[in-house]
Amino acid sequence: MRKLLALALFAAAGAATAAHGADAPQCQKVRISDLGWTDIMLTNSTAEVLLDALGYDATQTLLGLDVTYVSLKNNEMDVFQGNWRPVQDEQYKSYFEEGAVEVLGTNLEGAKFTLAVPKYVSDAGVKSFADLAQHGDQFGKKIYAIEPGSNQPLLDMVAANRHGLGGWEIVESSEAGMLTQVKKAVPGKQWIVFLGWEPHPMNLDYELTYLAGGDVEYGPNFGGATVRTIARKNYSAECPNAAKLFANLVYDLDYENHGMQMVIGESKSPEDAAREMMKRNPEKLAKWLDGVSTFDGKEALPVVKSTLGL
Numbered sequence: 001m002r003k004l005l006a007l008a009l010f011a012a013a014g015a016a017t018a019a020h021g022a023d024a025p026q027c028q029k030v031r032i033s034d035l036g037w038t039d040i041m042l043t044n045s046t047a048e049v050l051l052d053a054l055g056y057d058a059t060q061t062l063l064g065l066d067v068t069y070v071s072l073k074n075n076e077m078d079v080f081q082g083n084w085r086p087v088q089d090e091q092y093k094s095y096f097e098e099g100a101v102e103v104l105g106t107n108l109e110g111a112k113f114t115l116a117v118p119k120y121v122s123d124a125g126v127k128s129f130a131d132l133a134q135h136g137d138q139f140g141k142k143i144y145a146i147e148p149g150s151n152q153p154l155l156d157m158v159a160a161n162r163h164g165l166g167g168w169e170i171v172e173s174s175e176a177g178m179l180t181q182v183k184k185a186v187p188g189k190q191w192i193v194f195l196g197w198e199p200h201p202m203n204l205d206y207e208l209t210y211l212a213g214g215d216v217e218y219g220p221n222f223g224g225a226t227v228r229t230i231a232r233k234n235y236s237a238e239c240p241n242a243a244k245l246f247a248n249l250v251y252d253l254d255y256e257n258h259g260m261q262m263v264i265g266e267s268k269s270p271e272d273a274a275r276e277m278m279k280r281n282p283e284k285l286a287k288w289l290d291g292v293s294t295f296d297g298k299e300a301l302p303v304v305k306s307t308l309g310l
Contacts, residue, residue, distance in 0.1 A: 022297035027056075027239035033068040033080040034060040036147060037175050038270075039199055040082045042259045043107065045270035046278070047081070047249060050288065053307040055295030056242065064149040072232045073100040079235070079246055083228040086219045087113055091152050102236060104229045105247040108199070108256070114223035115143065115154075115211045116196030118182075120189050122209035129213040132193060133164030141168045144178045144194040151195070153217040162216060182206065197223070199256030201264050241293055248288045255281060279310060 030051055032044050044060050051058035063071060069092050071077040083092075083103075095101045117126055126135060143165075145151040154170045157163065171181075178194055179202060185192040186206060196208055210222040219225070229246050236243035255277055262273035278285050289300040304310070 022293060022295060023239045023241045027242055028295055030056050030058040030239075030242055031076070031078045032058060032060045033071065033077045033082075034062050035065060035068065035082055035150070036062055037082065038201075038260045038263055039197075039256050041263060041270040042256060042273060042277075043081045043249070043251060045274040046251075047079075047246065049271055049274050049278075049308070050245060050304060051242070053304045054245070054292070054300055064147055066149040069095050069101070072230065075232055077232065078239075078242075079104070079229065079231045081107055081227070081229045081246070081249070083230045084111070084113055084225050085228060087153065087223060087225065100233055101230045102233060104231050104236060104243055105250070106226050107229045107249055108227040108251050108253075110253055111198060111225040111227055112210060112222045113195075113197040113225050114214045114218040115193055116208045117191075117193050117211065118186055118189075119207035119209050121191050121193070122211075126193075126211070127209065128211050129163045129165075129217070131211075132168075135191065136168070138191040139193055142171050142193075143168060144171045144173075144181050144192065146172070146178055146195055147174050148172045154195070157217050163213070197225075199251075199253045199260065201257060201261040204257060204261055205265070241295075245288065245292045248290060248292065250287070255284070275308060278308065282310065285310070 030047075032047065034040055034044050048058040048060060061077065063077070065082075065088075068077065068080050068082075072080060073095060080101075096103075115129065115132075125131060132139065143154060145154055151170055151172055158165055158168050158170060160166075171178075182192060182194055182202070184190075193211075196202060196210060202208065212222070214223065217223075229249065231243065231246070236247075259273045259277045262268040262276060263270055268276070285304065286301060289304060292300040294300055294303050
């Protein structure tokens, strides 16, 4: 009788331990915002592949940056891995001050985000924001940017006539649309100025010069940036296991540059690129899953390795 009782208590303790890391049923669906940027496609797909292997149901929704913040505030999205700082700090400061969103962690350091030109343009003398206005005719007085909602620093710059750029046009389209213009311009050495950033395979595909002097618009060190993962209010308290995974998801420039190159240059799906980069970086997988369980409370790492064939 004592032996049976002991076994029963042991089994109950084991079940409690296994279930300790499990999230509530409403946490199984994980809603992730996607901006259509290739870097976020890769990082979101990395998270989605892992979450699905852990027994969650992760989905990505394409939204603009403004809509992303509103959706997090309204509990219509759970997580966003694209909080670039300092470029988003001023425009979205109220969301953090009001506690409408919470920070889960920093997922990338060493990034940069500012205006760029092909090297042949900088060789001709355009090395800073201050050099643009005097070459307005060669640029067609156009700056190529990304999707509406992500270009406010440039729109404010033109409105305030900073750097003598009042009257210039900010051409808003998308990452893909902007880079199509770069691709068209470079072979014939046409002049073009556009919003550039790293990580991105544009840094592998083209010889670029990031322009100095844009501290007001994008901060010092060529828009030197960190990227944070943020979530809706109370997400880490309500869904601690999923939140722990997102807090653990820390990338680097090499991972993102090469993963994104697979998507853009090799036409791999973001999910396939994420799986391939995990195979190449098994040490990252162990760190990402440290302290994380499957949705039903099992140890994460062996389950994910088995599910993904790693």
